[in-house]
Amino acid sequence: MIRVENIIKSYSQKVILDIEELDFTKGEICGIVGNNGAGKTTLFSLILDLIKADKGLVYSKESIVSKSEEWKPYTGSYINESFTIDFLTPEEYFEFIAELYNWNKGTLSSFLMQFEELFNGEILGTRKYIRDLSMGNQKKTGIIAALIGDPEIIILDEPFANLDPTTQNRLKQLITDIKTPDKTILISSHDLNHVHDTSDRIVVLEKGKIVSDIQKSESSLAELKSYFQV
Secondary structure, three states, X not given: OEEEEEEXXXXXXXXXXEEEEEEEOOOOEEEEEOOOOOOXXXXXXXXXXXXXXXXXXXXXXOEEOOOOOOOHHXXXXXXXXXXXXXXXXXXXXXXXXXXXXXXXXXXXXHHHHOOHHHHOOOOOOOOOOHHHOOHHHHHHHHHHHHHOOOOOEEEEEOOOOOOOHHHHHHHHHHHHHOOOOOOEEEEEOOOHHHHHHHOOEEEEEEOOEEEEEEEOOOOHHHHHHHHHOO
């Protein structure tokens, strides 16, 4: 589904990401973990063509993301609050995204009903602009917007940050519920437990390089905690 080949990205002559080969396959949820500066957000930004690599290519299906836009209609993502239009209300923003996928209001309304528990009465009907929501509610708005259009590829950077424990658990359930054999879901997080709970596979980055790539097993969480000495 996604293939990273010989990618190098640097800033001010400091290499931030250096990956020779990395594949994400259809049907898997892959967690990306690492300390601050490991290159997680840089990797996602390259996959989404938000930044340019110094060297190498990223493929989405058969398309080179930096040379084609064919991958955009089947890709949903949320990196940070800049991915929303903060002078809109959540309803206006959802409607804007839905129109891009030719969803009518009935389809959007049915879709949003699934997330009433996650919204917890704090997103819809508040008459607030997105910028006036709490950081957690801005994130929830962005994540759900990323799912509109039923994308085949979903990329979520630090989805659990700034969320209360109840919402974190609801989001974990949501991520596992939307998994299908046709979807590829990538998530990053500093929380090893949340990543392990939701992922089939975990890639560990350290200073821009892959230091571990493991399938979830009975021992994998202990392996991760041992590496980070948690």
